[in-house]
Amino acid sequence: MNINELYDGLAEFYGVNAQIIVAVEELSELQKELCKALRGKKKLVAISEEMADVEIMLEQLKRIFQNEDIVKQIRVSKLNRTVARLTAARKGADCQNVPG
DSSP: OOHHHHHHHHHHHHOHHHHHHHHHHHHHHHHHHHHHHHTTOOOHHHHHHHHHHHHHHHHHHHHHHTOHHHHHHHHHHHHHHHHHHHHHHHHHHHHHTSOO
C-alpha cells in the first residue's frame, strides 16, 4: 500500500468529516506546544511529534480536497513573493547604511 492509498483509506474508513476534524485538532495541538515553547517550556520531541501529525493531516487534506497542484502553485507563488519582499527590505537596509 502506498502512502496515497493509506490517506484515501483513512478518509474512507473514518469519513471525510472526521478526518477534517482530526486535522483541526492536530493543528490545535501544535499551536499549544508552540505557545508552551514561547513561555519557555520548549519540548522539542513534543513539538516534533505535533509537526509530524500536522504534516500527515495536511497530506490527507490535499487528497480529500484533490487540490495538491493548486496548493503547490500557491506555495511557490507565496515563497517567491516572500523572497521579493526580503530582497527589497535588504536593499532598503543597505541604502540606510550608506554614508551620506
